[in-house]
């Protein structure tokens with residue numbers, strides 16, 4: 001299976017944000033609206049097409065403008081790893097097209113030799129004067145485990161490669177989490193977890209407004225039972241609840257003549273229950289996912305004269321989404337050389353729009369409720385011959401439209417400057433997928449090539465509507481979500497590593513994607529040919545790294561969706577670290593420079609072509625005991 005499991009740090013930086021960590025994965029790219037809360041694209045597809053979960057729990061953002069992807073509600077110090085699964089193999093947590101991103105929380109095992117463990121990390125980044133403090137503490141005994149984390153980040157506006165300040169790019173984040181686990185028996189345990197995250201005064205330079213406050217509380221209680229023998233080996237069940245609130249602020253933008261209050265709320269409760277089975281060469285996972293989400297977004301428009309009558313609308317008219325689905329993943333070890341993976345899921349998706357009158361304005365008489373059946377299937381075959389690995393796979397799956405795609409009302413998109421209207425009658429998006437990989441590995445080097453191809457039917461996009469007039473004075477028209485008969489998407493990645501000397505390692509990555517609609521037109525936000533290469537040298541307690549990454553020019557852009565040609569860019573980075581013992585603490589000191597040559601650039605996925613950060617010197621210090 002194409003799963004990636006790594007520590008939350010990158011080659012270059014030991015103290016990374018969740019976004020920076022995800023960016024080091026070859027199948028993740030980002031739409032950036034500023035310095036904070038980047039929207040992760042998996043296989044070059046937007047977040048509606050992937051399932052993003054925290055330990056299998058569904059959390060939905062409360063912003064109609066995608067200021068708050070789920071990845072913005074965690075911190076690097078409350079995660080242990082991030083599981084990225086491509087395509088239909090990622091259907092364990094629910095229906096998907098692009099795959100799944102599961103953010104795995106830290107959980108300390110029972111009965112560690114060392115009862116208390118802790119880490120403290122602090123650092124400073126000069127470009128945007130970002131200062132951060134991250135702390136972790138855990139306790140482990142035979143019966144009881146406790147985990148806690150706390151994180152603060154504060155950053156000012158950043159400067160681009162021309163040393164110009166990018167206004168409204170500051171952010172402030174506070175995050176804390178705790179987990180308590182108790183061993184109820186020899187093979188069973190009970191665990192409660194909570195995360196609280198608060199972002200305040202976050203600027204979104206690419207959008208016409210900022211974030212005043214965003215808060216999330218994410219809670220769960222789980223029970224796990226292991227079995228020593230028999231078919232059933234483990235059974236893990238969890239109930240969860242999370243609440244997100246989001247308040248935007250457009251009063252700090254003098255260009256806004258008319259002000260709008262645009263708060264949003266999203267509450268989700270759910271159940272995940274997973275069983276692991278094993279019999280001989282055959283192993284299986286079965287997972288039940290049930291959740292209920294309520295998404296609400298309001299829009300109150302004030303004329304310049306505040307005493308005049310205001311206008312009110314629901315941009316998400318109290319939309320309920322209920323989902324129940326059963327997923328399974330199976331692997332059969334045919335021999336030492338080959339393995340067959342196969343699985344599927346069947347889901348039921350239900351939507352209800354409470355204030356359906358907002359949906360009736362563009363879709364008169366559309367039913368208030370909608371039921372959908374979401375099937376999915378996948379299979380892959382892996383072959384391992386000496387030092388070679390091969391795999392081929394295929395998949396088929398449906399997804400339901402998101403709340404905005406189905407029920408959104410006048411959601412302003414500042415990229416193409418259209419107001420977007422949801423369509424409750426959209427068909428399920430249906431994906432047919434094939435993938436393949438080939439790799440070679442020995443003691444000194446490894447090389448791997450991966451390709452996947454998606455043929456997507458009823459591909460959901462926004463299309464210009466002739467009726468309706470724009471509500472926002474900045475917008476140029478109204479677009480309604482509609483289905484293209486089909487779209488095609490191809491992704492390719494090549495990874496290689498080579499140990500030049502015992503302590504000198506090289507790594508390289510090349511990725512390419514291409515996507516077109518039914519008439520050969522380009523789809524938006526598709527990454528042009530991109531590369532990343534790095535060298536890492538270690539000597540005793542010293543480590544030095546350097547890396548170069550960039551994209552070629554985005555020739556295949558889509559003017560229809562507001563894109564223009566983005567030129568190529570190349571960014572050079574360097575860092576050095578020193579590991580030593582200070583009293584009884586293991587200490588790592590790191591310093592580095594990102595964008596060493598202060599390149600002025602913006603990428604194909606920078607909203608409104610906002611320039612990226614120029615030269616940035618970072619330092620960090622980490623103590624652990």
Ligand SMILES: [Cu+2]
Nearest residue numbers: 063065067248
């Ligand atoms: Cu927002």
